[in-house]
Amino acid sequence: xxxxxxxxxxxxxxxAVFLALFLIMDVLILNALGLSFIFRx
Amino acid sequence: MKxxxxxxxxxxxxxxxFLPLLPSHAGGEPLQGAEPLQGAxxxxxxxxxxxxxxxGGVKPAFAFPSAKRLKAGDYPQMNxxxxxxxVWLAAQMHLWFAAFVxxxxxxxxxxxxAGIVRKDGRYDRMAYEFIRVSLTAYSITAVTxxxxxxxxxxxxxxxxxxxxxxxxxxxxIYAGLxxxxxxxxxxxxxxxxxxxxxxxKLLHLGVxxxxxxxxxxxxxxxxxxxxxxxxPSGVDPAGVFDGxxxxxxxxxxxxxxxxxxxxxxxxYGASIVGAYAAYSFLSARTKKERARYDWMGYTxxxxxxAALLPLPFAGYWLTAEIYGYSQQMGITLMGGSFxxxxxxxxxxxxxxxxxxxxxxxxxxxRSPGGQRYLKYVKYIAFVLFACFLVWFTPHTLILRPSEMKxxxxxxxxxxxxxxLMPAKNTAVNIMLIFTYLSFLLYRRAGKTSVVKWAKTGDxxxxxxxxxxxxxxxxLGVYYGYFTxxxxxxxxxxxxxxxxISVIAVSVIIESRIFKNSVSxxxxxxxxxxxxxxxxxxxxxxxxxxxxxxMGYVRSAIRGRWHVFSIMKDGSPDxxxxxxxxxxxxxxxxxxxxxxxxIFIFWLSRLTGGKDNGHE
Numbered sequence: 001x002x003x004x005x006x007x008x009x010x011x012x013x014x015x016a017v018f019l020a021l022f023l024i025m026d027v028l029i030l031n032a033l034g035l036s037f038i039f040r041x
Numbered sequence: 042m043k044x045x046x047x048x049x050x051x052x053x054x055x056x057x058x059f060l061p062l063l064p065s066h067a068g069g070e071p072l073q074g075a076e077p078l079q080g081a082x083x084x085x086x087x088x089x090x091x092x093x094x095x096x097g098g099v100k101p102a103f104a105f106p107s108a109k110r111l112k113a114g115d116y117p118q119m120n121x122x123x124x125x126x127x128v129w130l131a132a133q134m135h136l137w138f139a140a141f142v143x144x145x146x147x148x149x150x151x152x153x154x155a156g157i158v159r160k161d162g163r164y165d166r167m168a169y170e171f172i173r174v175s176l177t178a179y180s181i182t183a184v185t186x187x188x189x190x191x192x193x194x195x196x197x198x199x200x201x202x203x204x205x206x207x208x209x210x211x212x213x214i215y216a217g218l219x220x221x222x223x224x225x226x227x228x229x230x231x232x233x234x235x236x237x238x239x240x241x242k243l244l245h246l247g248v249x250x251x252x253x254x255x256x257x258x259x260x261x262x263x264x265x266x267x268x269x270x271x272x273p274s275g276v277d278p279a280g281v282f283d284g285x286x287x288x289x290x291x292x293x294x295x296x297x298x299x300x301x302x303x304x305x306x307x308x309y310g311a312s313i314v315g316a317y318a319a320y321s322f323l324s325a326r327t328k329k330e331r332a333r334y335d336w337m338g339y340t341x342x343x344x345x346x347a348a349l350l351p352l353p354f355a356g357y358w359l360t361a362e363i364y365g366y367s368q369q370m371g372i373t374l375m376g377g378s379f380x381x382x383x384x385x386x387x388x389x390x391x392x393x394x395x396x397x398x399x400x401x402x403x404x405x406x407r408s409p410g411g412q413r414y415l416k417y418v419k420y421i422a423f424v425l426f427a428c429f430l431v432w433f434t435p436h437t438l439i440l441r442p443s444e445m446k447x448x449x450x451x452x453x454x455x456x457x458x459x460x461l462m463p464a465k466n467t468a469v470n471i472m473l474i475f476t477y478l479s480f481l482l483y484r485r486a487g488k489t490s491v492v493k494w495a496k497t498g499d500x501x502x503x504x505x506x507x508x509x510x511x512x513x514x515x516l517g518v519y520y521g522y523f524t525x526x527x528x529x530x531x532x533x534x535x536x537x538x539x540x541i542s543v544i545a546v547s548v549i550i551e552s553r554i555f556k557n558s559v560s561x562x563x564x565x566x567x568x569x570x571x572x573x574x575x576x577x578x579x580x581x582x583x584x585x586x587x588x589x590x591m592g593y594v595r596s597a598i599r600g601r602w603h604v605f606s607i608m609k610d611g612s613p614d615x616x617x618x619x620x621x622x623x624x625x626x627x628x629x630x631x632x633x634x635x636x637x638x639i640f641i642f643w644l645s646r647l648t649g650g651k652d653n654g655h656e
Contacts, residue, residue, distance in 0.1 A: 010497045014504030015511075022512035025542070026535045033531045039524040 105206060108280025108604065111199045111611035124196035125614035126626065131189040133589055133630045138182035139263075140302070140588070143256045144310025145175035146226070148344050150249040157242065167337055169233050173648070174317050175310075176230050177641045179223075197612075200603045207275075207282045207289050208266055215262045218255050225252035260306075261299050268294040270604045271595075272366045280607040293366045297359040304355050308348035309584045313638060315341030316581035319574035320642045322567075332567035338577055339404065339566075345580060346397045346476065350544075353469055354537055361530075363598070367605065370598045379594045380437065381620055387433035387465075389587045394472050396576040396583070398425060401479040403573035404486075410561025411486030424475050428468040436460025463521020466533045470513045470540045474506065477544050481551065488558040498554040502547055509543035585634055589627035597623070 027037045109115075116124060149168045156164025193201045205212065229248045236245035273280075275288025282289065318338035325331040364371030375383055402418050405411030434456055438448075445451060458464060492498070513536050520532035599605045601615045609615070618626075 007496055007500045010500035011504050011507075014501045015508050018505050018508035019511060022508055022539055022542070025538060026512065026516065026532075029535045029538055030528075030531060033534065035528060035531055039520070039528060 105282035105284065106203075108203055108276075108608035109199055111603075111609065113611060113613055115199045116612040117196060117198070119195070123614070124192075124612065128189070128192045128196060129593075129626060130630055130633075131185060131192045133592065133627070134634060135182065135185040135189045136592060137585060137588065137630075137634050138178055138185055139260070140306040141310050141313050142175050142179050142182050143260055144306040144308075145171055145314060146229070146249065146252050146256060147307055148311060149175075150246070150253055152340070153246060153249060157246065163336075165237075167340065170337065171314050171341075172230055172233075174314055174641065174645045176226065177644050178638075179226060181637065181641070197603075200608065203280070203604070203608060204266060204269075207269070208286065210286055211262050211265065211290065215259060218259045218262070222252060222255040222259060225249075225255060257303065260302060261295075262290075264298045264302060265290040265292070265295055267596075268292050268298050270602075271363070271370070271599060273604050273607050276607060278607075280604065294359065294362055297355070297362045301352070301355040301359045304348050304352050305588070308345050308352060309588060311341045311345035311348065312577075312581045312584045315345055315577045316638070317341075317642050317645070319577035320639070321646065322569075322574050323571060324646070328567055332565070335407075335567045335569050338574065342397065342400055342577060342580065345584075346480070349393065349397070350473055350476075353473075357533070370605070373598045373600065374594065378617060378620070379598065381435070382590055382594050382623075384433055384435050385624070386587060386591055389583050389590070391429035391432055393580060393583045393587070394476055395425060395429065396579040398422070398476055398479045400573055400576040400580075401483045403569055403576070404483050406570070407566065407568050408487040408562055408564045410489065411483075413561075414482040414486060417482060418479075421475050421479055425472060428472045428475075431459050431464050431468040432472070434459040434464070458522065461521065463517045463529055463532075466536055467513055467517030467521070470536045471510055473540050474509060474513075474543055477547070478506065481547065484551070485555070487561055487564045488555050489561045490554050490558050492554060492556065495554055498550055502550050502554075505543055505546055505550070509539050512539050581638075582631065582635060586627065586631045589630055590624070593623050593627055 030037055118124070149172045152164050152168040152171070156162065156168065225248050229245065229252050232245060232248070236242055269289050269292050272293040273289070274292040275283050275285060275290075277283070315338050318334045318341055322331055322334040322338060325334055360371070360374065363374060373379060398421065402415075405414060436457065437451065437460070438444075438453070440448065440451065448454075452460070490498075516532045516536050516539070520528040524532075597617055600617065601610050602608065603610045
């Protein structure tokens with residue numbers, strides 16, 4: 001049982017890290033194109 | 042001594058070959074003594090020129106004619122021959138063969154180089170066999186090129202005369218480059234065994250490089266003529282040329298078309314030699330022969346898919362530039378009468394992805410370690426099919442009033458949004474990521490990791506894929522459906538960046554996990570079911586068909602113009618044919634091309650036995 005738990009914890013932690021990195025990348029790309037991350041109409 | 046004289050002869054040969062290309066005066070500039078037009082810059086200033094002419098100012102030595110207003114009488118007719126159909130098929134045949142013979146030397150050069158670096162003779166033998174197939178096709182390319190040119194001379198003299206007035210110089214350079222390319226190809230092929238070691242091998246590689254440079258330059262020149270007809274530059278509204286050929290070459294669609302065709306040609310050429318490998322695999326009589334052609338087919342499909350991955354982005358750039366140049370052409374392209382051809386395109390591209398993935402899944406059987414990953418195939422297949430369905434969901438349906446009433450409007454309430462570009466962008470990016478995943482599992486099949494943190498690495502990699510897909514869906518849904526058009530287009534750049542990042546980071550993690558890995562069992566080339574080879578055939582046929590259909594759309598969006606907004610098509614055929622007719626023409630062309638290609642495969646196999654004596 002130990003391995004699947006460790007796998008799940010590593011997986012969730014890594015998803016959080018990668019998602020944060022991808023969102024930062026989105027912000028940077030949109031800013032470079034003159035747009036803000038949140039659409040304001 | 043022998044090597045030095047060979048080198049000297051080689052250098053002298055190329056000096057002579059390049060002599061005709063040396064400019065006798067500045068290429069593309071107005072002739073003898075003529076000053077450049079006043080005010081003529083990258084964008085031709087018509088008002089200044091008109092004023093200068095009116096005031097007796099500076100005039101070019103040679104007055105370029107305006108685009109002629111062609112009438113039906115300007116198009117020679119021949120009983121029993123439809124001019125448009127003749128030119129269409131000749132051009133299409135030439136493009137298919139040209140794409141093939143331009144692409145093969147590119148990856149043959151890379152494979153030969155890899156063989157030198159890895160000191161592995163198998164690469165060299167494979168590269169040689171690839172180039173042998175393209176050599177037979179080379180003469181047919183020249184024949185179809187001649188057929189295309191003669192069809193234009195016979196049926197469209199007015200258009201050809203106008204284009205020649207502008208691009209005449211570049212046409213001579215084209216002919217010169219063709220000579221250089223032919224010389225390089227023959228030296229490259231026939232000198233393969235004579236220049237197989239030492240400095241001569243490097244010299245051989247140099248010939249390969251020159252072959253590719255001349256071939257690519259040829260394509261760039263021909264692209265300039267084709268793109269000038271779509272987005273003319275260097276001419277005034279009446280079609281009067283400003284005298285600088287570079288202005289006409291550097292039109293808005295030239296570079297996007299160069300990039301798109303270059304990548305597409307590599308992908309296409311590899312798919313054709315992949316079909317050759319499949320043909321040879323299926324007709325192989327010994328285990329050794331089957332193993333050899335299996336490896337060849339794998340390499341070809343790998344190159345084809347690797348080049349296919351960036352192709353949608355190059356296509357996206359080309360399309361954006363078409364829209365940028367003329368909204369009318371852009372809307373005709375995807376929102377108008379040709380929109381439905383893009384649905385067919387989506388189905389064919391889906392077939393390409395599915396056949397490529399299927400081939401990789403079959404490839405897992407080459408090693409006993411592959412069994413570990415077969416359980417994931419059904420999930421990958423499900424995602425690919427789901428994306429495939431989104432990818433070809435149409436937006437606007439052709440409906441009867443009763444059907445529209447039953448549907449509650451022109452669009453399906455649930456599936457309608459899937460017909461928009463944000464959904465397609467999302468689907469294609471996920472398809473790319475999952476195709477890469479199939480490749481990753483295929484690569485893992487023969488290896489077992491020895492590092493302690495392998496499971497954590499797997500978790501990190503699974504998380505990378507999951508986060509990547511979540512981000513792509515977020516970008517597609519939020520910016521695609523809850524913002525404006527600027528956001529819709531811009532967010533696709535972030536989607537592409539996500540796909541590239543997932544693949545790049547995964548490659549790094551994989552290399553660490555499988556550092557010093559051990560084999561998971563004997564890897565057997567040739568241990569492939571025969572059905573896997575039909576996936577390679579499907580790849581080649583789909584590519585051919587796709588190129589024909591999309592090539593037709595690209596050319597036909599000019600509508601009733603020979604040269605968009607400059608020179609009208611005055612022939613009796615100046616109308617856009619129905620999609621069904623166009624599909625039949627392209628499909629007939631595909632059948633003819635594939636028949637000739639199979640003939641070439643057969644010819645190559647005939648000489649193959651003799652050449653194998655060198656191996």
